[in-house]
Amino acid sequence: MTRITKETNMAQDKPSIILISDDTAINDAVRGALLPGDDIGIEVQATTLTAVNGKAVKLAEEHDLIVFRLNPQTDRAAVQELREKSGGKGTLLALSDAPISLAEARELKKAGIDEILPFPIPSSDLRDQLLELSGRPLQLPALIDRSATRPGKVIAVAPVRGGIGASTVAINLADQLQGKTGMLRKAAQHRVALVDLDIQFGTVASALDLDPSDVFYRMATETIVPDRTFLAQSLQSHDSGLTVLAAPDKFVPLDAIEPRQIDAVIGHLQREFDYVVVDLPRTLVEWIGPVLTRCARLMLVTDTTVPAIRQARRLIDFYGEDRFDLPVEMVVNHEKKPVLPASHHSEAAKVLERPLKYWLPDDPRRARAALDRGELLSQHSHGALSGALRRMARNLLTETTATAEARPASS
Ligand SMILES: Nc1ncnc2c1ncn2[C@@H]1O[C@H](COP(=O)(O)OP(=O)(O)OP(=O)(O)O)[C@@H](O)[C@H]1O
Ligand SMILES: [Mg+2]
Incomplete structure (x- = not known):
């Protein structure tokens, strides 16, 4: 069964991320990478991209960034279908906890994934990517004391x-x-x-x-x-x-x-x-x-x-x-x-x-x-x-x- 955890109330104007992953290490890492001041909504679906596929278009419309655990064997078709139906909405970030070849990565990018990151990844690097890909500018807001x-x-x-x-x-x-x-x-x-x-x-x-x-x-x-x-x-x-x-x-x-x-x-x-x-x-x-x-x-x-x-x-x-x-x-x-x-x-x-x-x-x-x-x-x-x-x-x-x-x- 799909477990949905609502982490934050999503305000209209703040970026939101949907995380689709059945792996607790990935889920913990993504949630842990964001800091309270980042002001980004995150929703977690403990499932796979392929399993969620029927609903993926809706998710792409509702969220700025879809982060998912990559299954190189099955996800290519799911990504392609999502890209065709969503008309380019939403950004896709894949986290790969298994080694993939450069050729495979290229194919997946061609299918419509915006970024593929190896997992595990240092928390600070993951945060940088999450902020950038969800549209939250890295240098702003000025109120956040980055140091x-x-x-x-x-x-x-x-x-x-x-x-x-x-x-x-x-x-x-x-x-x-x-x-x-x-x-x-x-x-x-x-x-x-x-x-x-x-x-x-x-x-x-x-x-x-x-x-x-x-x-x-x-x-x-x-x-x-x-x-x-x-x-x-x-x-x-x-x-x-x-x-x-x-x-x-x-x-x-x-x-x-x-x-x-x-x-x-x-x-x-x-x-x-x-x-x-x-x-x-x-x-x-x-x-x-x-x-x-x-x-x-x-x-x-x-x-x-x-x-x-x-x-x-x-x-x-x-x-x-x-x-x-x-x-x-x-x-x-x-x-x-x-x-x-x-x-x-x-x-x-x-x-x-x-x-x-x-x-x-x-x-x-x-x-x-x-x-x-x-x-x-x-x-x-x-x-x-x-x-x-x-x-x-x-x-x-x-x-x-x-x-x-x-x-x-x-x-
Ligand atoms: N570039 C260097 N030139 C001369 N002596 C050095 C240099 N670098 C380290 N040493 C000396 O080598 C010795 C061993 O150094 P250190 O304790 O840093 O090594 P280590 O690899 O941490 O050893 P251990 O296996 O005990 O952990 C020390 O006496 C240190 O002063
Ligand atoms: Mg030593």
């Missing part, structure tokens, strides 16, 4: 092997993403949270001279899904301006943590911060899934040895099972960017199907000094390593189109 409502960007950092420098990258990248300006580089433009998800062996707290946190320990032992208050109690402020969620110093069995708990942690932080940098563990556990789903970038830290590149390839494939359009970028640590790439560099890029984008030079003296003092590379060194991390952060800030320019500097 307060738009979810922060998640940047995940993962190592291809132990000791490669992933935590160093995560910590210093988080620092640089604050985009500090001014003579003394004190005024942060973006609020940044740093989360140590290397729950068993995390080093973020000690690297920043902070205390371990028991939040993940309590999540594992008390099966708590953290709310805002619980999480707020566990966050620590670092002198640099970073807000840190550290790993515990007690042993936590990794399989005691559930994906929904990690999802809640990251989701809350996205609401409060412009950037959420996550230091991922080397262990492949189910609960990194929500981080992959939500991330705007996954920075994979590697070197250019054959075993490391092979492992990177394996990891990209593994992570890609959770999300096929995962935005993975390579960070080569301990190596200066070559003026001309050597043949093994080109070979590595080919194997990885992406460029070796960022290069961080080896600088044991400064890396060690920062670690020993519990400081950031930016605090005392102006060396090549610090400079490379700054450029990487700048690039990421541009690429992820930071939206919090108007936010006051964090204290």
Whole structure:
């Protein structure tokens, strides 16, 4: 039976969306992507486009946007019929939770689908599309404080092997993403949270001279899904301006943590911060899934040895099972960017199907000094390593189109 949930009263003049999907994950994601200030009506029909087809024309007339879970086998005919009968009314957005080929996507677009998005998709990207396709202009209305409502960007950092420098990258990248300006580089433009998800062996707290946190320990032992208050109690402020969620110093069995708990942690932080940098563990556990789903970038830290590149390839494939359009970028640590790439560099890029984008030079003296003092590379060194991390952060800030320019500097 078709279950109809009326989410909001539809006023005449506000855009409305009809969501046709029998998948709760999709339904939750679409509803969750819209924020209260978006002022868009959404109606959900827990069925399929093909099943609803007789009524689809009416739905297209009543709503600005039809969002549906794509079934590539059956939906083409349904879309074609709808397009013929509706005379071009309504916009169609398909969410595909199964991989489809480019040729299939082209055929579906030809049949009349306006946009096809892979699912899962980061909540902020989905929201952008929902606003745009339903006719709600992205920049307006001016009354919405976008810096307060738009979810922060998640940047995940993962190592291809132990000791490669992933935590160093995560910590210093988080620092640089604050985009500090001014003579003394004190005024942060973006609020940044740093989360140590290397729950068993995390080093973020000690690297920043902070205390371990028991939040993940309590999540594992008390099966708590953290709310805002619980999480707020566990966050620590670092002198640099970073807000840190550290790993515990007690042993936590990794399989005691559930994906929904990690999802809640990251989701809350996205609401409060412009950037959420996550230091991922080397262990492949189910609960990194929500981080992959939500991330705007996954920075994979590697070197250019054959075993490391092979492992990177394996990891990209593994992570890609959770999300096929995962935005993975390579960070080569301990190596200066070559003026001309050597043949093994080109070979590595080919194997990885992406460029070796960022290069961080080896600088044991400064890396060690920062670690020993519990400081950031930016605090005392102006060396090549610090400079490379700054450029990487700048690039990421541009690429992820930071939206919090108007936010006051964090204290
Ligand atoms: N570019 C670099 N040049 C010199 N030393 C570095 C560089 N990057 C990291 N290091 C050093 O390498 C060591 C390991 O770094 P880090 O803890 O960041 O690695 P990791 O990949 O997080 O390791 P783990 O497997 O323990 O999580 C540290 O002593 C750090 O100071
Ligand atoms: Mg580490």
